Amino acid sequence: MTNPNLQQRNARVLRWALAATAAAFAFGFALAPFYDVLCEKVFGIRPTQTASEATACAGGVVQDRELLVEFDTSISPELPWRLDAAKKSVKVRPCEPATVTFTATNDGRLTLTGRAIFTVAPAEAAIHLSKTECFCFTEQELEAGQSREMPVRFVIDDQLPADVSRLTFRYVFNPVAKPLAMTSAVSPPNS
Amino acid sequence: MAHDASTHHDDHDHKPHGFVNRWLYATNHKDIGTMYLVFSLVMFFLGGLMAMVIRGELMFPGLQLIEPEFFNQMTTMHALVMIFGAVMPAFVGLANWMIPMMVGAPDMALPRMNNWSFWIMPFAFTTLLLPLALKVFFDIGGGGPAGGWTLYPPLSLQGGDSVAFTIFAVHMMGISSIMGAINIIATILNMRAPGMDLLKMPVFVWSWLITAFLLIAVMPVLAGAVTMLLTDKFFGTTFFSATGGGDPVMFQHIFWFFGHPEVYIMILPAFGIVSEIIPTFSRKPLFGYKAMVYAIASIAFLSFIVWAHHMFTVGMPLGGELFFMYATMLIAVPTGIKVFNWVFTMWKGSMTFETPMLFALAFVILFSIGGFSGLMLAIVPADFQYHDTYFVVAHFHYVLVTGAIFSVMAAVYYWLPKWTGRMYNERLGKIHFWASAISVNVLFFPQHFLGLAGMPRRIPDYNVAFADWNLVSSLGGFAFGLTQLLFAYIVWDCSRNKSLAKATDQVWEGAHGLEWTLSSPPPYHSFTTPPVITDSMLAHGNVAH
Numbered sequence: 047m048t049n050p051n052l053q054q055r056n057a058r059v060l061r062w063a064l065a066a067t068a069a070a071f072a073f074g075f076a077l078a079p080f081y082d083v084l085c086e087k088v089f090g091i092r093p094t095q096t097a098s099e100a101t102a103c104a105g106g107v108v109q110d111r112e113l114l115v116e117f118d119t120s121i122s123p124e125l126p127w128r129l130d131a132a133k134k135s136v137k138v139r140p141c142e143p144a145t146v147t148f149t150a151t152n153d154g155r156l157t158l159t160g161r162a163i164f165t166v167a168p169a170e171a172a173i174h175l176s177k178t179e180c181f182c183f184t185e186q187e188l189e190a191g192q193s194r195e196m197p198v199r200f201v202i203d204d205q206l207p208a209d210v211s212r213l214t215f216r217y218v219f220n221p222v223a224k225p226l227a228m229t230s231a232v233s234p235p236n237s
Numbered sequence: 238m239a240h241d242a243s244t245h246h247d248d249h250d251h252k253p254h255g256f257v258n259r260w261l262y263a264t265n266h267k268d269i270g271t272m273y274l275v276f277s278l279v280m281f282f283l284g285g286l287m288a289m290v291i292r293g294e295l296m297f298p299g300l301q302l303i304e305p306e307f308f309n310q311m312t313t314m315h316a317l318v319m320i321f322g323a324v325m326p327a328f329v330g331l332a333n334w335m336i337p338m339m340v341g342a343p344d345m346a347l348p349r350m351n352n353w354s355f356w357i358m359p360f361a362f363t364t365l366l367l368p369l370a371l372k373v374f375f376d377i378g379g380g381g382p383a384g385g386w387t388l389y390p391p392l393s394l395q396g397g398d399s400v401a402f403t404i405f406a407v408h409m410m411g412i413s414s415i416m417g418a419i420n421i422i423a424t425i426l427n428m429r430a431p432g433m434d435l436l437k438m439p440v441f442v443w444s445w446l447i448t449a450f451l452l453i454a455v456m457p458v459l460a461g462a463v464t465m466l467l468t469d470k471f472f473g474t475t476f477f478s479a480t481g482g483g484d485p486v487m488f489q490h491i492f493w494f495f496g497h498p499e500v501y502i503m504i505l506p507a508f509g510i511v512s513e514i515i516p517t518f519s520r521k522p523l524f525g526y527k528a529m530v531y532a533i534a535s536i537a538f539l540s541f542i543v544w545a546h547h548m549f550t551v552g553m554p555l556g557g558e559l560f561f562m563y564a565t566m567l568i569a570v571p572t573g574i575k576v577f578n579w580v581f582t583m584w585k586g587s588m589t590f591e592t593p594m595l596f597a598l599a600f601v602i603l604f605s606i607g608g609f610s611g612l613m614l615a616i617v618p619a620d621f622q623y624h625d626t627y628f629v630v631a632h633f634h635y636v637l638v639t640g641a642i643f644s645v646m647a648a649v650y651y652w653l654p655k656w657t658g659r660m661y662n663e664r665l666g667k668i669h670f671w672a673s674a675i676s677v678n679v680l681f682f683p684q685h686f687l688g689l690a691g692m693p694r695r696i697p698d699y700n701v702a703f704a705d706w707n708l709v710s711s712l713g714g715f716a717f718g719l720t721q722l723l724f725a726y727i728v729w730d731c732s733r734n735k736s737l738a739k740a741t742d743q744v745w746e747g748a749h750g751l752e753w754t755l756s757s758p759p760p761y762h763s764f765t766t767p768p769v770i771t772d773s774m775l776a777h778g779n780v781a782h
C-alpha cells in the first residue's frame with residue numbers, strides 16, 4: 047500500500063487543503079475592511095459615522111412633524127467617570143436646531159483622557175443628522191474630581207424617512223490610545 | 238514513512254508494544270479513534286459537572302451556591318468544553334474508527350498527521366482550563382473567561398488575562414480540527430476500495446466529507462476573529478473598539494460567519510449516523526439515498542448565508558433582516574427532506590428497537606422539536622422577543638443534546654459490539670435510554686416556557702416568577718447527569734467484561750456495509766489489501782451499474 051501514486055495524491059490533497067485554509071484565514075481578516083464598505087455601499091449606513099452635511103432643509107423648520115430624541119450614556123469600565131445628560135430626552139422638529147448639555151465627571155484619582163463614541167439608532171437616521179458641536183469630536187482630559195459641561199448642538203434634516211419618529215443618541219466614553227488591558231487606572235473587573 | 242501503519246501489512250495484528258509506542262506515537266486509526274472517544278467522554282463529564290453547578294445555582298431564585306462572576310465562568314466554560322471538547326472530538330473519533338472500515342481502506346490517508354490532530358487536543362484543553370483550575374484549586378488569578386462562549390467584545394476583553402489562554406486554546410483546537418478534516422478528505426477521496434464509488438458511500442462518510450469542507454472553510458475564520466481580539470487586547474489595535482474606528486458588531490458578523498456553519502459541523506455527522514442506524518433496524522435500505530446526500534450538501538451551502546440570524550437585534554437594516562430570515566427558513570426545506578426520508582425508511586419496515594435504534598428515533602423526534610423552535614427564532618419580530626432568553630437555550634439544547642449527543646450515543650451502541658467483539662448489556666442500555674430520554678425533556682422542555690415568559694439567559698439569579706420551572710429543570714438536569722454515569726459504566730463493561738455474549742461479524746441482522754464484513758473486533762490493520770466488493774456488501778447501489 048505504500049503506493050507512490052497514492053502518496054502523491056494524498057500530498058496533493060494536503061497542499062490544496064492547506065492553501066484553502068490559508069485563504070479562509072485571510073478571508074477572515076479581509077472581512078474587516080469589507081465590512082465598512084458593504085455597510086455604506088449596500089445598506090447606506092456608516093458604522094463609524096459622524097454627522098453629514100445637512101444639504102436639505104431648504105424649506106425651513108417642518109412644523110407638522112415632531113421627533114423624540116432620547117439620550118443614552120455609558121462609560122467603559124476602564125474609566126472611573128460619569129456622564130450625564132441634562133435631559134433624558136427632547137422633542138424637536140426636522141430642521142430645527144437643538145442643544146443639550148452633557149456633564150462628564152472624573153471620579154477617579156488620576157488625570158485621564160477619554161473619547162466619547164457616538165451612535166444613533168435607528169441606523170438609517172445617521173445620514174440625516176448633523177451635529178455642529180459635540181464633545182465626541184475631540185478627546186477630553188479630566189483631572190481627578192474635575193467635571194465639565196459640554197453642549198451638543200444638532201439638527202435633523204427633513205429627508206428623515208417618514209417612519210422614524212423616535213431616535214436614540216448613545217454616547218460611550220472610552221479611555222484613549224491605550225489598549226484596554228494596559229489601562230491600569232482601575233483594575234479590570236475580574237483580575 | 239517508516240512508521241506508516243501500512244508497512245506492517247504482512248504481520249497482522251502486530252500492535253506496537255508498550256504504552257508510549259501504542260498510544261503516544263499512535264498512527265493506527267482505531268487507536269486514535271479510541272483516544273478521541275475517551276477524551277470526548279472525559280470532557281463530556283467535565284462539562285457536565287459545570288452544568289450541574291449552573292443548574293444547582295438556578296434551582297432556586299437568589300444567590301446560594303456561587304458568586305455571579307463564577308457563574309458566568311461556568312456558562313462560558315461549559316459551552317466551550319462541550320462544543321470543542323465533547324461533541325466535535327466524538328464525531329472525529331467516530332470518523333477515525335469508521336471511515337477507513339466503511340470505504341475499505343487500511344487506515345487514514347495521513348496517519349502521522351492524525352497523531353498530531355489528536356495530541357494537540359489535551360494541550361489545547363489544558364490551556365483552556367488552566368485559569369479556571371488555578372482559581373478553583375489554588376485561588377490564583379481571576380479564573381476562566383466569563384464573557385460567554387461567543388467571546389463578544391468589548392465584554393470579553395474587559396475580563397482578566399484568561400482571555401489570552403482561551404484564544405490560544407481556540408487556535409490549537411482549530412489547528413487540530415483542520416488537520417483532522419484534511420485527513421478525512423484525503424482518506425475519502427483517495428483511499429476508497431475499487432467499486433466504492435462516491436455515490437455508493439455510506440451516508441455517514443458523505444456527511445463527514447461535507448463536514449470536513451465546512452471545517453476547512455470556517456475554522457480559520459474563527460482563528461482570524463480571535464487573533465483580532467488578541468491584538469485588540471494586548472497590542473493596541475482597534476478592530477472591534479470604537480475608540481480607533483473599529484466596530485464591536487463586526488466581531489459578531491465574523492464570529493457567526495464561523496458560528497452558524499459550526500452548528501452544522503455538529504449536526505451533519507449526526508445526520509449521517511442516524512441514516513446508518515434507521516435502515517439497519519428497519520431492515521430496509523435508506524429511502525432516497527441521493528436526496529439525503531444532496532440535502533446534506535445544500536444544508537452545508539445554506540449554512541454560509543444565514544449567520545446574521547444570531548444578531549437580528551443589533552440594528553441591521555430591514556433588507557438585511559428579511560434576507561437572513563428567509564435564508565434561514567429555507568434551511569427547513571432540506572432538513573425536512575431528511576426527516577421525511579427517515580420516516581419513509583421506517584415505513585412498513587420490520588422494525589426492532591434495540592438501544593441504538595431507540596436513540597436514533599429519539600433523535601428524529603427531539604431534533605425536530607429543536608428545528609421547530611429554530612424556525613420560531615428565525616422569524617425576525619418574534620426573535621426580538623426571544624433573543625437572549627431561555628427559549629434560545631432550550632432551542633440549542635434540543636438540537637445539540639437530543640440531536641448531536643443522542644446521535645453519538647446511538648453510534649456508540651451501534652458500533653461498540655464491532656469495536657469490542659462483545660454485545661453490551663442491552664437491558665442496561667435500554668434503561669440508559671429511557672432515563673436519558675425522559676430526564677432530558679424534564680430538563681429542557683420547561684426552558685421554552687421560561688424563555689417565553691421572559692427569563693434572560695446567562696444570569697445566576699432571577700425573578701421569583703420563574704422559580705417553579707427552574708426547579709423542575711434543575712431536577713431533570715441532575716437526573717440526566719446521573720444517568721450518564723450509567724452510560725460510562727455500560728461502555729466500560731462492554732470493553733472489559735469477558736463474560737458478555739460474543740458479537741457476530743454482522744452484529745445486527747439488518748446491517749449492511751463493508752465494516753460488517755470484518756471480524757468483531759476487527760483486526761488491528763484491516764483491509765490491508767482492498768476488499769473485492771460484491772453487491773451484498775454495499776448498503777447503497779450495486780457494483781455493476
Ligand code: HEM
Nearest residue numbers: 500503504546547608611612614615624625629633636637
Ligand atoms: C431548522 C434549523 C435551525 C434554525 C432555523 C435555527 C435558528 C436559530 C436562530 C434564529 C438562532 C438565534 C436565536 C437568538 O439568539 O435569538 C439560533 C441559535 C442557536 N442555534 Fe439554531 N437553528 C437551527 C438549527 C440548529 C442546529 C442544527 C444547531 C446545532 C446543532 C443549532 C444550534 C444553535 C445554537 C448553539 C444557538 C445559540 C448560539 C448562542 O447564542 O450561543 N441550531 N438558531
Ligand SMILES: [Cu+2]
Nearest residue numbers: 497500546547
Ligand atoms: Cu445559526
